[in-house]
Amino acid sequence: MKLKHLSLACAVACAAVSAQAVGLNDPANAAAKAIVDDAVANGRVMYISGASAVQGGLGQIASSLFTGTNYFFIPSAATGRSNSDYRAYAGKLTTAAGTWAAGTNVIIVNRARGGSVWGVNPVARAEVIETLAVTSASCSGGSGTSAAPFTCDTLTTQKPDAGVSDVAPFLFDGAFNTEGEPAEPALSPSELATLTASPLYALAFGLPVTRNVPTTVSFNKAKVAAIMTGNVGTWNQIDAALPADDILVCRRVNGSGTQAVANMYYGNYPCDTGTRLNVPADREAGAAWDFVNKFVVEGDTGALNVVENSSSGNVRTCLDTAAVSAGKPFNAAANPATEAGYTAYNTADRAGNTVRVLFRDGRPHKAVGVLSMDSLSSSTTTSNWSFRSLDGAGEITWTGAIATPPVVSGTGKHPTLANLIDGTWDMQGWISFNLPSSTTGNKAALAANFIAAARSPAVLNAQSGLRWVAAGINGTPDPTGTGQVQRVAYVGNDQCAPLNLK
Template sequence: MQVRLIALAALASCGASHALTPAQIDAARAAGTLKEVYVAGASAQRLFVGAWFQEQCKPTTFDVFFNGTGAAPSGSNHRAYSCELNKKVGNWAAGTKVLFVKRDQGGSTQGVVPVASGAAQDFMAVDGTCTATGKPSPATDILNAGFACNNVFSRLADAGVSDVEPALLNKPVNLLAPAVAVATTSLDVGTINQTVMAVAVNKKAYRALQEAQGLIGAGAALDDDPAKQPSLPRTFVSAAFSGKLSGGTADRRGWNVVIPASVDADVENKQVNVCRRNVGSGTQASFNAEFLNNDCSNVAGNKLAVLGQTTGTTNSTVVAPTTTAAALGTQWWNLGSGSGNVETCLGSTVENAAGTAYAIGVLSRENTPTPTGTTTDKGYRFVKLDGIAPTRDNAKVGAYGFVYAATMQWNKTTLTDTAVKSFLSQMRSNAGRAASLSIADVDTQEGVLAPPTTYSGPYAALTDAVTLKFASRVARNTSASCSPLAIVK
């Protein structure tokens, strides 16, 4: 990875390393020299956030913390990063010791509702109780945690991040029960980036789709050549997530819509396994708007219900599935509190189920099933939509439309630390610019765009290679995810 190479080169030239470990964090905290920042919400943004923070750090002081225990903590709910700054950020000078803690659990709503109402949340405790994982310290990659932390404590978030603007998360379909909207006038809200969202399937479904579409031969193994990436119709995706597809039904409308019996003789009985996020997720909210028109219309007949969820003006109740993940059956869905839960559902729960089981899900494109520079394979793959691949290059020019603006917000009353606010303001203003994205982790780069507001002049007049790589010429209306995506530059 680009970030790994930069960090390794810096380590080679700097001699002894001085990572900001749990013991050093405890010491700096006791001495009053540690600056701490706590951000909640939007697990789809966790790699983007982590990559930006790493850019601000002296490589020899950078450390990574995941929630969990042992040599391979999950990091599914919380992640954190520590270092000495390599330059001035906000009011903090180069050399300042900073701990940045990110809560992913619960998704985007946790970056909106508790922040707006001034309610405390659980955050991962990064201190001497954290244990070494055996991975490098200092860290060279935001995906390799040097320490596992298993405790939490309660405090106010300094800021929240959401995959869509707070107003959309106040819609009934996106609210946790009892679906009572919160006043967002207390929030200072601003766009932080544009995020490329994508549909994914487990590897067994991916291989079957490749064969069905003539991209590989009969019985051949899955082929990761980008030219052989299969496609799903948007209509099929909408139907799957709204509960209109299932295996084993009288009319056999399910996976057999896209996979013929010549590829899978049992396809008419294949269970439709859906790996989706729970209520309050910004990823799910963007999907609801994009594919179901929910909740972008006040007219019930103009939107589709969300599979596994009963929605009304006064409640938003999650309905438990009646079956389990399997190859054969009707339909099953899993509700995940973070992106990592969807990855596990697709690539482990369903991929490893007995028989040839198929699953579909949605993730931000900054996630990757095969992280660059590793031997990891998470067991799922992204698919095209109506023949268009979910790539940064397709999204930035409007060829691929599943793109939404993420926001960062803080409470104008409860965030009283001016230095923390200055740090966050600089992050919000600069993290989504092309110059910042260009030195982030190469896998993260595929899923984020620099909004049109981050560069001057028309898109057609751009000549700088870095800006052209990330600059988006498309946008929705400001803080209006339900508005159409259009070319604006």
């Protein structure tokens, strides 16, 4: 990971504290300040970088690791980072972690900015990367609750103590699965050997398709693989009843764990050690990419178009915008005059640099995407896109209510929890917690407690984003009786191997 690829925001790090609200220095927040000050002074800050997989349940994990009140922190707007880039919790340990006794003050910082590969490469290489500074001097506002978190103004740098990735570390091959401009090299065998990778849970990944592609269109793995590897580019090649419109792929950038799952599932990349003909179609597969900092989706090239997105939220925006771009008015205040006639949004490239995505006004586009099923709440009966079935023509929709199961319609195999558990739906990521050999002692003990909490079926069951799309790894105890545990495993625990019933 080269420092030139990082946006360290030095000016933000030097922002004047005087401009902040009193925050942690308010007498009402004395308990939170005492925890934070003590944890920082004694080096009890655990930094976990990588996939957003554990982010949604970080509050539940923190609640199981901390006793009494724990406090929630996110970046302030001044950092230029969102609350999906960084989240942190501070509290008193429920149980001991090494020589850190129960009641010891600890801070856990989770970085999801940049995706899975940031939970692999810099972790193995013990590289200093950007993080959020959780201190009483830099954090203000709120009361530390989920509804009113403290906001922190300062970005700093630190070596990650551990990482999280959507797939095992060895799958981050250098050609298409690592980040950077140009791509960073993959980990060497000796670097991989420094990581202990522990699977946390299985997560279903799905096929999102815009609704202007009728739900009567049948998809299977072979058809989607032909799209994702750039072997077909127009919709009539998928279904003869569709016009010869460009297929738009709203995918993730290289280095994303979501993209790594798609590359593995649709193209067997990088598992195929032969000719590797089925490498993923990247941004240069179509005419949209300007090779600098912009995608211009015209929709009339007669071939595949690919838009790379830095986050799952950007993928959802790409799908939404593609489906209804004709109905969105041009916003002269938001878009430069040179963009007249286009609808647009911002994302980032493989190195984190800002990229503009523009859609030709007056022309909706038929698109497929790459998303994990923790985006299921965006697949509704009235949304612009939905998760589709494979080996048939159907979809799965959800109201977002945690107690209400999703609804399947049509034919084919759907990405339901039951199908994930028994292996019928095999487009899966196995979320990996990656502990480097450099993390030892108390932090390694705390990491073990974190792993136990993160893979707990009870924790998974309590998260709206994972309740219906994730399951504990085969063999995980389930004292709650939820049944939310895998019944299949990869042969030899190798994610390049087939799933097998256990």
